[in-house]
Amino acid sequence: MTLFKSLGLAAALSMSAAVVSADGHDPLSVGFIYVGPVGDYGWSYQHDQGRLAVEEHFGDAVETSFVESVPEGDSERVIRRMAQEGADLIFTTSFGYMTPTNRVAAQFPDTYFEHATGYQRADNVSTYSGRFYEGRTVQGILAGHMTESNIIGYIASFPIPEVIRGINAAYLAAKEVNPDVEFRIVWVSTWFDPGKEADAANTLIEQGADVIMQHTDSTAPMTIAEATWEGLAEGETGVYAFGQASDMMEFGPTARLSSIIDDWAPYYIERVQAALDGTWESEDAWHGLDEGMTSIGAFNANIPADVRKEAMDAAIQISGGTRHSFTGPINWQNGEVWLEEGETADDGTLLGMNRYVEGIEGTVPN
Amino acid sequence: MLRLEPRRSPSQAMVWLTPILAVLATMIAGGGLFMALGKDPVDAIYTIFVDPLLDPYSLPEIFVKAAPLILIAIGLSYGFRAGIWNIGAEGQFIMGAIAGAAVGLAFYGTAGVWLLPLMALAGIVAGYLWAMIPALLRVKFGTNEILVSLMLVYVADQFLRAMVNGPLRNPQGFNFPESRLFHDSAQLPILFDGTRVHLGVAIAVIIALIAALILSRHIIGYNVRLMGSAPRAAMFSGVKPPRMVIFCLGLSGALAGLAGLFEAAGPMGQLTPTLPQGYGFTAIIVAFLGRLNPLGIIAAGFVMALTYIGGENAQLALGLPKAAISVFQGMLLFFLLGLDIFVRYRIAPKRREVA
Numbered sequence: 001m002t003l004f005k006s007l008g009l010a011a012a013l014s015m016s017a018a019v020v021s022a023d024g025h026d027p028l029s030v031g032f033i034y035v036g037p038v039g040d041y042g043w044s045y046q047h048d049q050g051r052l053a054v055e056e057h058f059g060d061a062v063e064t065s066f067v068e069s070v071p072e073g074d075s076e077r078v079i080r081r082m083a084q085e086g087a088d089l090i091f092t093t094s095f096g097y098m099t100p101t102n103r104v105a106a107q108f109p110d111t112y113f114e115h116a117t118g119y120q121r122a123d124n125v126s127t128y129s130g131r132f133y134e135g136r137t138v139q140g141i142l143a144g145h146m147t148e149s150n151i152i153g154y155i156a157s158f159p160i161p162e163v164i165r166g167i168n169a170a171y172l173a174a175k176e177v178n179p180d181v182e183f184r185i186v187w188v189s190t191w192f193d194p195g196k197e198a199d200a201a202n203t204l205i206e207q208g209a210d211v212i213m214q215h216t217d218s219t220a221p222m223t224i225a226e227a228t229w230e231g232l233a234e235g236e237t238g239v240y241a242f243g244q245a246s247d248m249m250e251f252g253p254t255a256r257l258s259s260i261i262d263d264w265a266p267y268y269i270e271r272v273q274a275a276l277d278g279t280w281e282s283e284d285a286w287h288g289l290d291e292g293m294t295s296i297g298a299f300n301a302n303i304p305a306d307v308r309k310e311a312m313d314a315a316i317q318i319s320g321g322t323r324h325s326f327t328g329p330i331n332w333q334n335g336e337v338w339l340e341e342g343e344t345a346d347d348g349t350l351l352g353m354n355r356y357v358e359g360i361e362g363t364v365p366n
Numbered sequence: 367m368l369r370l371e372p373r374r375s376p377s378q379a380m381v382w383l384t385p386i387l388a389v390l391a392t393m394i395a396g397g398g399l400f401m402a403l404g405k406d407p408v409d410a411i412y413t414i415f416v417d418p419l420l421d422p423y424s425l426p427e428i429f430v431k432a433a434p435l436i437l438i439a440i441g442l443s444y445g446f447r448a449g450i451w452n453i454g455a456e457g458q459f460i461m462g463a464i465a466g467a468a469v470g471l472a473f474y475g476t477a478g479v480w481l482l483p484l485m486a487l488a489g490i491v492a493g494y495l496w497a498m499i500p501a502l503l504r505v506k507f508g509t510n511e512i513l514v515s516l517m518l519v520y521v522a523d524q525f526l527r528a529m530v531n532g533p534l535r536n537p538q539g540f541n542f543p544e545s546r547l548f549h550d551s552a553q554l555p556i557l558f559d560g561t562r563v564h565l566g567v568a569i570a571v572i573i574a575l576i577a578a579l580i581l582s583r584h585i586i587g588y589n590v591r592l593m594g595s596a597p598r599a600a601m602f603s604g605v606k607p608p609r610m611v612i613f614c615l616g617l618s619g620a621l622a623g624l625a626g627l628f629e630a631a632g633p634m635g636q637l638t639p640t641l642p643q644g645y646g647f648t649a650i651i652v653a654f655l656g657r658l659n660p661l662g663i664i665a666a667g668f669v670m671a672l673t674y675i676g677g678e679n680a681q682l683a684l685g686l687p688k689a690a691i692s693v694f695q696g697m698l699l700f701f702l703l704g705l706d707i708f709v710r711y712r713i714a715p716k717r718r719e720v721a
Contacts, residue, residue: 067681069688073640077427084423096640160542354541
């Protein structure tokens with residue numbers, strides 16, 4: 001509904017858009033919107049690595065730009081600005097950008113949009129995400145074997161399906177190799193806040209956790225785990241942790257067991273190529289270990305050879321399609337049967353997962 | 367040598383001059399910062415302060431960003447003048463957004479021009495009631511409204527999360543914690559085609575103008591000013607402090623609640639856990655930047671919004687890191703508060719001590 005017609009404003013806007021797209025031989029302009037700083041060494045850092053890979057691969061044929069630390073609740077303006085400046089392809093890389101991305105996309109039908117981790121698509125909006133839970137299965141195996149206290153700490157961000165899926169996958173794998181394992185979960189309500197993440201890590205360690213997993217983006221938990229290894233006597237062990245989104249090797253040379261690495265570069269290069277070729281189409285990509293969008297970082301030297309092999313085998317089987325992270329029998333937390341013996345989860349249930357599986361204590365925060 | 371000498375009375379000229387000096391000082395110091403980062407300082411300052419005003423895309427966005435800041439700051443300014451410190455406008459903002467959104471969602475799909483006013487009313491009432499908690503606690507038990515109102519921000523934030531994870535969650539949203547998108551009748555009309563300038567922006571400015579009139583012409587405004595400058599005199603003239611507490615907290619709560627509803631039904635178009643952007647806190651700065659004067663607050667709201675929009679543009683156009691923009695905004699406040707000293711003091715040559 002419009003109360004007044006603009007004072008030539010709309011005309012000015014559409015003119016500037018027309019000028020940009022007039023010359024088809026300009027380099028393809030590719031924009032990226034990040035939820036955290038590019039220096040988080042986690043989620044946003046990895047997306048930026050993908051951007052740099054695009055630049056390197058295509059050279060002068062593309063031109064990239066990005067805006068970092070864009071609050072999800074205030075992102076529509078930044079996305080629109082990017083489209084306005086003439087970006088041909090825009091990657092918006094956090095769940096909270098979903099509605100704004102689709103709203104802007106409706107106003108810029110000639111611009112391609114790619115939204116990470118969402119479910120809303122349009123003719124010019126694709127969605128893409130990694131099956132990070134596959135990596136969680138491998139982490140769960142390692143954590144279940146390596147814990148001595150049988151308490152595994154988990155730093156969770158927001159209770160959305162992606163995060164709950166990770167917790168469930170990690171728990172099921174850990175439980176399978178170590179029936180005594182318990183999960184302690186702390187919800188920090190942020191994707192990136194080194195202070196809060198550090199507090200959560202310390203709390204979990206105080207509660208006896210000797211392996212920490214995180215679904216947040218900073219290196220703070222890794223740094224804290226690493227600190228527990230200082231000044232230990234011969235034979236004592238400190239707290240282990242996993243790199244999240246990026247490898248984080250340099251932040252925990254002793255404490256880091258392995259990592260889940262999000263490698264967006266192949267996907268970004270493929271999509272930019274499609275845009276250049278004029279073959280870009282809206283689609284929903286959900287790639288895992290098979291396509292390398294999710295990959296497993298190098299293993300810690302302290303991991304015994306048999307554990308190493310078991311985890312490696314799991315990764316190979318998952319990527320080969322012979323193993324699924326969610327294979328029955330699995331019950332929900334309340335005892336209700338979810339998957340019968342041998343049954344595997346369908347993507348629909350995985351995408352809407354909002355409760356824990358049986359054995360995890362506590363409730364998903366509401 | 368120079369020294370600071372108290373003025374006989376606060377300088378009115380300086381009251382209005384120091385914000386301008388602060389902006390200039392920020393430009394100079396910020397220019398140095400940008401130069402150290404290897405950017406052309408003139409270009410950077412131009413991109414932040416001038417470009418958005420000339421560019422047909424950024425200009426309306428400044429209005430969108432400034433509206434909630436102005437609306438909240440207006441409410442806060444009455445209390446701040448009277449020595450009543452509502453630090454929890456952010457919480458009242460959130461409660462207003464939730465209540466208004468709940469009304470909009472309850473009538474999902476129902477068309478009617480009555481719906482938006484009803485949502486606005488719900489937002490106002492929710493913000494008002496949320497502010498009544500610190501108000502009544504202060505009146506009845508003498509608790510500190512600064513602490514109570516601030517703590518209630520976190521309660522409101524958790525309540526918002528509970529709502530979007532529970533009753534207000536989009537039934538078709540794959541369990542993601544967000545409400546449905548509001549239907550057309552529950553969305554604020556856009557004033558200018560092709561922009562996001564919504565009706566709430568105009569209402570915010572109108573409310574600010576009314577607030578200016580009340581403050582200068584109406585007995586309530588007089589009492590507010592009197593209570594701040596001479597509380598004893600105010601009491602002798604019949605101002606009842608408890609009533610003043612309830613009025614000031616209630617007003618700021620109601621306006622913050624309205625701002626919250628405007629944000630939800632305007633630019634956001636739905637209720638999400640990322641709705642709170644810290645407007646309630648930034649508005650405190652805006653209120654002081656505008657000298658607690660409604661007209662000053664309008665100007666301050668636009669300056670504040672300008673640094674946000676300009677800062678984003680600078681990130682995009684010049685590749686300036688976000689952190690540098692935040693430092694730049696911090697400088698503005700630092701200089702403003704620092705230069706405030708010239709309202710009450712002036713620089714004079716140091717007198718020679720007699721040996």
